Amino acid sequence: xxxxxxxxxxxxxxxxxxxxxxxxxxxxxxxxxxxxxxxxxxxxxxxxxxxxxxxxxxxxxxxxxxxxxxxxxxxxxxxxxxxxxxxxxxxxxxxxxxxxxxxxxxxxxxxxx
Amino acid sequence: xxxxxxxxxxxxxxxxxxxxxxxxxxxxxxxxxxxxxxxxxxxxxxxxxxxxxxxxxxxxxxxxxxxxxxxxxxxxxxxxxxxxxxxxxxxxxxxxxxxxxxxxxxxxxxxx
Numbered sequence: 001x002x003x004x005x006x007x008x009x010x011x012x013x014x015x016x017x018x019x020x021x022x023x024x025x026x027x028x029x030x031x032x033x034x035x036x037x038x039x040x041x042x043x044x045x046x047x048x049x050x051x052x053x054x055x056x057x058x059x060x061x062x063x064x065x066x067x068x069x070x071x072x073x074x075x076x077x078x079x080x081x082x083x084x085x086x087x088x089x090x091x092x093x094x095x096x097x098x099x100x101x102x103x104x105x106x107x108x109x110x111x112x113x
Numbered sequence: 114x115x116x117x118x119x120x121x122x123x124x125x126x127x128x129x130x131x132x133x134x135x136x137x138x139x140x141x142x143x144x145x146x147x148x149x150x151x152x153x154x155x156x157x158x159x160x161x162x163x164x165x166x167x168x169x170x171x172x173x174x175x176x177x178x179x180x181x182x183x184x185x186x187x188x189x190x191x192x193x194x195x196x197x198x199x200x201x202x203x204x205x206x207x208x209x210x211x212x213x214x215x216x217x218x219x220x221x222x223x224x225x
């Protein structure tokens with residue numbers, strides 16, 4: 001019962017480098033989300049996928065792209081990393097409409113130098 | 114835009130005390146409300162989920178209430194223990210793909 005799995009757990013990037021954060025869930029959930037968590041700012045929604053084949057912007061999408069690869073996997077890509085993207089990134093999933101609650105991954109701690 | 118506020122931002126209590134954490138939200142048109150616990154450097158653990166039609170949920174020493182009309186929820190922790198020390202987050206389900214809107218959390222310290 002893995003739930004939501006995020007890789008990698010830690011990453012250090014240089015400014016301008018690119019990388020993809022991976023997220024996979026094994027609960028047959030329809031909706032998936034990417035959040036970032038910063039001190040004093042709380043968790044903010046970056047992008048979400050309400051169902052397979054759809055993606056939409058959240059509150060803070062600039063500098064990111066996403067791909068809903070299939071029902072299980074939802075990746076977040078930083079094309080040209082900036083120090084302002086230093087944060088902890090969380091992936092979450094829910095069945096539909098959050099009726100049964102949301103499950104979060106353990107997070108990716110990203111530092112951009 | 115839904116705004117979620119948690120008061121207090123930080124709380125320190127001696128072991129054994131009962132305590133209440135508060136959460137308020139500006140738009141009462143929510144689908145549900147979820148309380149999470151986050152330990153330092155860790156992910157989010159779901160504690161309680163309250164549907165918009167419910168008034169409260171209980172799990173062990175935790176009780177969460179919801180008053181949708183007034184935009185408020187409380188998390189009651191009975192007989193607090195040092196192991197309860199963590200940050201508690203309140204989140205409501207909004208209408209953007211049912212994404213969660215989070216408060217900034219209450220950092221709880223229970224001292225022996």
